[in-house]
Amino acid sequence: MNKGMTAKGRATRHRIIVAAAMLTREKGAAETTLDDVRAATATSKSQLFHYFPEGRADILAAVAEYEAGQVLEAQQPYLGDLSTWESWQGWRQAVLDHYTELGQKCPLGSLTAELGKSSPQARSIVTSLYDEWEAALVRGVKAVTSDEEEAVRRRARSILAAVQGGVVMLQGTGRTDYLDAALTAAISPLQPVTAGTA
Amino acid sequence: MNKGMTAKGRATRHRIIVAAAMLTREKGAAETTLDDVRAATATSKSQLFHYFPEGRADILAAVAEYEAGQVLEAQQPYLGDLSTWESWQGWRQAVLDHYTELGQKCPLGSLTAELGKSSPQARSIVTSLYDEWEAALVRGVKAVTSDEEEAVRRRARSILAAVQGGVVMLQGTGRTDYLDAALTAAISPLQPVTAGTA
DNA sequence: CCAGAGGTGGACCGAAGGGTCCAAAAAGGT
DNA sequence: ACCTTTTTGGACCCTTCGGTCCACCTCTGG
The missing domain is CATH 1.10.357 (Tetracycline Repressor; domain 2)
Known part of the structure; x- marks a missing residue:
């Protein structure tokens, strides 16, 4: 799964998971939007889908x-x-x-x-x-x-x-x-x- | 609360609650939309808001x-x-x-x-x-x-x-x-x- | 130094869904 | 019968949000 992913990439991916986890704990999964995650991680939409092709569901599963x-x-x-x-x-x-x-x-x-x-x-x-x-x-x-x-x-x-x-x-x-x-x-x-x- | 509500009105209100409760049990609260409730009860949007002025949150609370x-x-x-x-x-x-x-x-x-x-x-x-x-x-x-x-x-x-x-x-x-x-x-x-x- | 990979930014789209509005149809009272 | 109140229908608006797209960086290795 980590194939074709540099150290930087893995770090970003991990950062997304951790931040999404925090947001999920704070506000609940239902209220956690992709934009929230984006804002919390200083990333862009494209990165979210780059690291989690399935989108939101994919992120939530990782969390x-x-x-x-x-x-x-x-x-x-x-x-x-x-x-x-x-x-x-x-x-x-x-x-x-x-x-x-x-x-x-x-x-x-x-x-x-x-x-x-x-x-x-x-x-x-x-x-x-x-x-x-x-x-x-x-x-x-x-x-x-x-x-x-x-x-x-x-x-x-x-x-x-x-x-x-x-x-x-x-x-x-x-x-x-x-x-x-x-x-x-x-x-x-x-x-x-x-x-x-x- | 039931002030200014005829028997028919109360019946409709109750029908909405029961149907919404069933939908909520089946699919979960998050996936239950007002349109779902509307369809399940053969009512219109206006009725939902007529009996539950606060809208969705109001209905869910009643449920x-x-x-x-x-x-x-x-x-x-x-x-x-x-x-x-x-x-x-x-x-x-x-x-x-x-x-x-x-x-x-x-x-x-x-x-x-x-x-x-x-x-x-x-x-x-x-x-x-x-x-x-x-x-x-x-x-x-x-x-x-x-x-x-x-x-x-x-x-x-x-x-x-x-x-x-x-x-x-x-x-x-x-x-x-x-x-x-x-x-x-x-x-x-x-x-x-x-x-x-x- | 120059590909070409991976990484990033952000504009854009389309659907879904909550909520508003107005006007018409019943019900109820006198 | 007539006026008032309640009930109902459904078109409409508008925001939110997941998801797409493409152009632009930024590394790495040869």
Whole structure:
């Protein structure tokens, strides 16, 4: 894909993606126009179509891919090693902090809303993000419990859904209470039985 | 608001809302144009603006309000009386069935995405929906546990977030596994200690 | 130094879609 | 029957925005 593209070209392309990602977070995908991107990157229309032949949809897809990566990155290094209850707590806090900071701006929410329909590639980006995320959680759950495969998988999914739900509600209300409560409740069964809460 | 409006007028207005709601569910708010609504309701542009002076935004707001009501209605009669573990299970199944049936079509998702930004009224619709929903869950949790106020509230929020998360992931992947797992895990602490799972 | 590639600028186009307007047709009241 | 109010039809305007086109830079390598 980077064939026939100089360092300068790649830089421009990357600059477009990053700027478009920022705009998308700020105003949502629907309100982000090509002119906005153009203005934000000091580029011209022709460049946008030069680097993204399919136009707008192409850019948005690239942004989605970029953002999907950021989502997982924000959870590191915790997500990579959830082998102890302490690291789970660290992860929980990292997630909480990250989304608290983001606030209303949701990286993927508006993207999927805009691209999701009739765009199989967008769908696959989200799906593989979830898969990767779930896999990491599965490894972590497996490390701190002795449940069988299926139970572990279900637990991981419930944790993942808790994050998603908390984030969605944060988007809609601006309150972090839900994410906090959901996350805490979701991982609490992983807590070693020392001073456990029912 | 219904001042100076005949029965016929109210009927037309209502017809517009219902049709717009359906279109919104099918194609998302962003892709629903006034012409679509016009065609689906056999009305004219002037009527749209007659009944919704603010235009498109006005219609979308009305749809959001309408859909918010539908969300809670779909959970009845269970949501109204969550006083036993059995009714909690019934509710869980009702939610699962409802969203499985809806599948990809999310009533409020695209609405909030489109209206959420800079529309305080849309925000308040979502907020009060969540509040009402949470209140019902709080009553239910309180009925089956002996936890103190704050713990009850947190539990209710975690359950609510679990539903939201499961639904979001259903939207994105088409799979109900997440909602199932999240819902099960979220209410499992409410289960009476007879054959409890850790 | 001179091709020829990649990179850039910006004018231009056409469709889509939200919103306005006016006038005609029903409904309602007296 | 007659006047008023509501309801309806649809032509029209105008902005926005994605997308096209072509001419002009600016590198790089031989």
